[in-house]
Amino acid sequence: MTPGQTTTPIAQPVPMRRPRPAAAETDGARRAPVERASRPVRLEGLNAWYGDHHTVHDLSLTFPANAATALIGPSGSGKSTVVRCINRMHEEVRGARASGRVLLDDVDVYDPRVDVGAVRRAIGMVFQKPNPFPTMSIYDNVAAGVRLTRRRVDPEHVEAALRRANLWDEVKDRLDRPGHGLSGGQQQRLCIARALAVEPEVLLMDEPASALDPISTLRIEELVEELKQRLTIVIVTHNMQQAARVADRTAFLLDGRLVEEGPTDRIFTAPRDRRTEDYVSGRFG
Ligand SMILES: Nc1ncnc2c1ncn2[C@@H]1O[C@H](COP(=O)(O)OP(=O)(O)O)[C@@H](O)[C@H]1O
Ligand SMILES: [Mg+2]
Numbered sequence: 481m482t483p484g485q486t487t488t489p490i491a492q493p494v495p496m497r498r499p500r501p502a503a504a505e506t507d508g509a510r511r512a513p514v515e516r517a518s519r520p521v522r523l524e525g526l527n528a529w530y531g532d533h534h535t536v537h538d539l540s541l542t543f544p545a546n547a548a549t550a551l552i553g554p555s556g557s558g559k560s561t562v563v564r565c566i567n568r569m570h571e572e573v574r575g576a577r578a579s580g581r582v583l584l585d586d587v588d589v590y591d592p593r594v595d596v597g598a599v600r601r602a603i604g605m606v607f608q609k610p611n612p613f614p615t616m617s618i619y620d621n622v623a624a625g626v627r628l629t630r631r632r633v634d635p636e637h638v639e640a641a642l643r644r645a646n647l648w649d650e651v652k653d654r655l656d657r658p659g660h661g662l663s664g665g666q667q668q669r670l671c672i673a674r675a676l677a678v679e680p681e682v683l684l685m686d687e688p689a690s691a692l693d694p695i696s697t698l699r700i701e702e703l704v705e706e707l708k709q710r711l712t713i714v715i716v717t718h719n720m721q722q723a724a725r726v727a728d729r730t731a732f733l734l735d736g737r738l739v740e741e742g743p744t745d746r747i748f749t750a751p752r753d754r755r756t757e758d759y760v761s762g763r764f765g
Contacts (some may be wrong), residue, residue, distance in 0.1 A: 487625050496587060496595070496599060499716065517546055521603075522543075527571055537737045539736075541731055543714050546708060550726070552723055552733070553733035558735075560735055580607035597629075602681050606673065607687075617659065618655050622638045641673040647672075669687060687718050728743065739756055
């Protein structure tokens with residue numbers, strides 16, 4: 481091999497992303513990305529373990545594109561584990577493993593030829609506790625994820641992400657101040673902006689409002705309504721009213737198994753399984 485020559489990858493990486501829209505398609509004024517359909521996520525026979533502890537059992541479930549799907553179920557039923565399997569964060573836990581397929585459209589994110597980094601860029605995540613990078617400014621928090629992808633970040637890009645997260649007007653005059661100086665609800669929207677800046681197709685939200693006050697919670701719910709126009713959203717919640725307000729579809733998990741799934745209205749008004757009825761009516765969980 482001559483100097484400067486690179487090795488050939490063993491397998492061609494499978495692209496996670498669809499081609500970016502042509503420049504002509506972009507709205508020049510704000511450089512906002514074009515409105516575009518997202519892609520569905522399908523779980524096929526997903527199983528997950530922590531060591532010997534079999535946590536998720538043979539789960540098959542579709543999260544439709546341009547919609548929000550709520551994952552509900554009592555504490556310990558496996559909601560967070562499922563969500564972490566979707567963007568391959570589960571395997572970061574020592575001793576944890578998963579089997580089955582997680583398809584973003586037709587690409588299995590567990591295909592050995594798929595780059596894990598590309599999976600996590602296409603499938604963003606927001607956690608229960610807002611976790612802005614503590615030493616970074618508001619601006620740098622939003623730019624951080626994009627910088628990891630080695631793409632150049634410009635102020636317009638940061639502004640667009642903050643606008644999409646409905647935070648711009650509150651922070652535009654203090655972008656250089658620390659992210660952790662914001663209120664809890666603002667910090668969560670900052671984390672959402674950070675996730676959006678990478679332009680994911682899927683956003684996983686694991687109880688994104690359960691640490692927030694009612695007003696901040698409402699703002700997150702409004703944001704979900706807006707974001708689902710362009711994203712596939714999976715939102716874990718144990719707040720039944722929240723699921724009813726934001727989710728098009730709801731899936732009920734119990735002990736790592738899917739009990740039932742369907743349009744949110746039906747799950748709440750005409751559940752088919754007695755256990756779903758008991759849970760949504762507050763009789764257990
Ligand atoms: N990091 C971990 N190590 C070992 N077991 C875990 C870990 N995280 C979760 N579990 C176990 O997996 C099961 C499902 O947990 P989790 O996915 O957090 O449920 P939920 O989000 O519905 O509360 C529980 O029995 C929990 O104790
Ligand atoms: Mg959880």
